Amino acid sequence: xxxxxxxxxxxxxxxxxxxxxxxxxxxxxxxxxxxxxxxxxxxxxxxxxxxxxxxxxxxxxxxxxxxxxxxxxxxxxxxxxxxxxxxxxxxxxxxxxxxxxxxxxxxxxxxxxxxxxxxxxxxxxxxxxxxxxxxxxxxxxxxxxxxxxxxxxxxxxxxxxxxxxxxxxxxxxxxxxxxxxxxxxxxxxxxxxxxxxxxxxxxxxxxxxxxxxxxxxxxxxxxxxxxxxxxxxxxxxxxxxxxxxxxxxxxxxxxxxxxxxxxxxxxxxx
Amino acid sequence: xxxxxxxxxxxxxxxxxxxxxxxxxxxxxxxxxxxxxxxxxxxxxxxxxxxxxxxxxxxxxxxxxxxxxxxxxxxxxxxxxxxxxxxxxxxxxxxxxxxxxxxxxxxxxxxxxxxxxxxxxxxxxxxxxxxxxxxxxxxxxxxxxxxxxxxxxxxxxxxxxxxxxxxxxxxxxxxxxxxxxxxxxxxxxxxxxxxxxxxxxxxxxxxxxxxxxxxxxxxxxxxxxxxxxxxxxxxxxxxxxxxxxxxxxxxxxxxxxxxxxxxxxxxxxxxxxxxxxxxxxxxxxxxxxxxxxxxxxxxxxxxxxxxxxxxxxxxxxxxxxxxxxxxxxxxxxxxxxxxxxxxxxxxxxxxxxxxxx
Numbered sequence: 001x002x003x004x005x006x007x008x009x010x011x012x013x014x015x016x017x018x019x020x021x022x023x024x025x026x027x028x029x030x031x032x033x034x035x036x037x038x039x040x041x042x043x044x045x046x047x048x049x050x051x052x053x054x055x056x057x058x059x060x061x062x063x064x065x066x067x068x069x070x071x072x073x074x075x076x077x078x079x080x081x082x083x084x085x086x087x088x089x090x091x092x093x094x095x096x097x098x099x100x101x102x103x104x105x106x107x108x109x110x111x112x113x114x115x116x117x118x119x120x121x122x123x124x125x126x127x128x129x130x131x132x133x134x135x136x137x138x139x140x141x142x143x144x145x146x147x148x149x150x151x152x153x154x155x156x157x158x159x160x161x162x163x164x165x166x167x168x169x170x171x172x173x174x175x176x177x178x179x180x181x182x183x184x185x186x187x188x189x190x191x192x193x194x195x196x197x198x199x200x201x202x203x204x205x206x207x208x209x210x211x212x213x214x215x216x217x218x219x220x221x222x223x224x225x226x227x228x229x230x231x232x233x234x235x236x237x238x239x240x241x242x243x244x245x246x247x248x249x250x251x252x253x254x255x256x257x258x259x260x261x262x263x264x265x266x267x268x269x270x
Numbered sequence: 271x272x273x274x275x276x277x278x279x280x281x282x283x284x285x286x287x288x289x290x291x292x293x294x295x296x297x298x299x300x301x302x303x304x305x306x307x308x309x310x311x312x313x314x315x316x317x318x319x320x321x322x323x324x325x326x327x328x329x330x331x332x333x334x335x336x337x338x339x340x341x342x343x344x345x346x347x348x349x350x351x352x353x354x355x356x357x358x359x360x361x362x363x364x365x366x367x368x369x370x371x372x373x374x375x376x377x378x379x380x381x382x383x384x385x386x387x388x389x390x391x392x393x394x395x396x397x398x399x400x401x402x403x404x405x406x407x408x409x410x411x412x413x414x415x416x417x418x419x420x421x422x423x424x425x426x427x428x429x430x431x432x433x434x435x436x437x438x439x440x441x442x443x444x445x446x447x448x449x450x451x452x453x454x455x456x457x458x459x460x461x462x463x464x465x466x467x468x469x470x471x472x473x474x475x476x477x478x479x480x481x482x483x484x485x486x487x488x489x490x491x492x493x494x495x496x497x498x499x500x501x502x503x504x505x506x507x508x509x510x511x512x513x514x515x516x517x518x519x520x521x522x523x524x525x526x527x528x529x530x531x532x533x534x535x536x537x538x539x540x541x542x543x544x545x546x547x548x549x550x551x552x553x554x555x556x557x558x559x560x561x562x563x564x565x566x567x568x569x570x571x572x573x574x575x576x577x578x579x580x581x582x583x584x585x586x587x588x589x590x591x592x593x594x595x596x597x598x599x600x601x602x603x604x605x606x607x608x609x610x611x612x613x614x615x616x617x618x619x620x621x622x623x624x625x626x627x
Contacts, residue, residue, distance in 0.1 A: 012537070027443065033461060034457050088352035122360070124367065124590055131370070152356070209452075212566075225451070248445070251448040
């Protein structure tokens, strides 16, 4: 390529790079706000106008009792629902990617449907079910609801991760005399584990942050997002920012550990 | 039962896959029937017994059958728990939603609606909340287009120029979304507030006239405007656009672009004729993942909008949880889902993409 074109090309390249950099910064603007305002000393009950720098909120992150209780509920719900959904979802993912069988197309489609249904429809329809059954909505119904959307999510995520998996390894293990059960735990499971853990982490984050589906099925139960929403008319404590920052740092650390570990020993699966 | 050809003498089934599929579908139908209360009393007990029998029967066949039978039944066994969960807590609720939407509340304060084929709820949904439906879809559509415009270049740069920093850059796209959705939206409401930094900057640069002229600002305000709601939606769903586009761009062999250039294509033409068509599946998936949740969202409208920018999600939430008018809320939910389903089908036809999942 000659003079003018390549000069224009270089300008376009730089323009695009700058644009991408601006978008990345844009993604972090509210995050910076959240972290920054966790160090604020608000006047009154609303932590939305900058006053003074303080470490008080970080030294007493659990000062706001209602918020802390709600946060603990969120952690409990996320732990239970993630554990169950990860098992159910991973089983589906293995079934769909390991075997070819009748009806797999239909099951695939059925799996995608919950993720292409707006959350408000998921939440309100499940609430009509519980109303119909005369079930009081609370902790259990929220766990049930979270598992429902997490199963699809885990199954699709794990399936995507094991797509390049070499299933003949199982054959090899069995040719060498391993029983199917032993083959699974010694060969298959360790290789698909990173994918399963990634899916579990993401679905834990989905659960802890879920607002819409939870709102419809929580009854009088309060979770972290529900508490913030419910009390926003009277208060927005800086501890909310502290807890949100803790969630952020914790999930990023887990993510980083995963990346470092997987890059130190590359598994066969992509 | 036919005898197994693998290990003669052991009972096995040649059509194990049909048995597995049939058993799974039967179990799903039974659980749905029980869940929908189509079967009550002794019939429900019978159905439960049948359900247990199906599961036990499958286990027996799998244990007694030869390796071939076991292998063929395995996928259905693995699918069963998750699929039954989805049947009971995703599929059945859609039925009860439909039923509730055709019901009537006996009195204003009644909790249980009575099913009586009341189509009036659908009429009410359209006459009373037509504006909210319109706004919901309009805002979601604008936000989706903005997500493509903002997200595509970033996905492109990461995929083609990220080099060994690709995964780090991709991680940076995802990281912000590990903080609470609600608090992120509250953050925007503070950032866009009248005394906030953004309005301050615009005023300082004396650009408020310009922003008013293009309809972003209203009376010198950013917060509580349609633009703020759309901006919130755009921000909150942006990664759902960036990630699928990145995935489709990453699969493109850079040699294809080089080949186009070798054949005297300009960079722009190579993009239009090679890269863009190959990235359409990503744009397609991203559009679905952005538009569908945005159309049903009510958080952005609640925290960033005003009473005249409410979306259909706000109305459903209000009718269901505040006014306790579950039949009307159910009717609106159902209409929302139906419109989205039709839109997705039409869009799929338009782009002709097979890679839905």
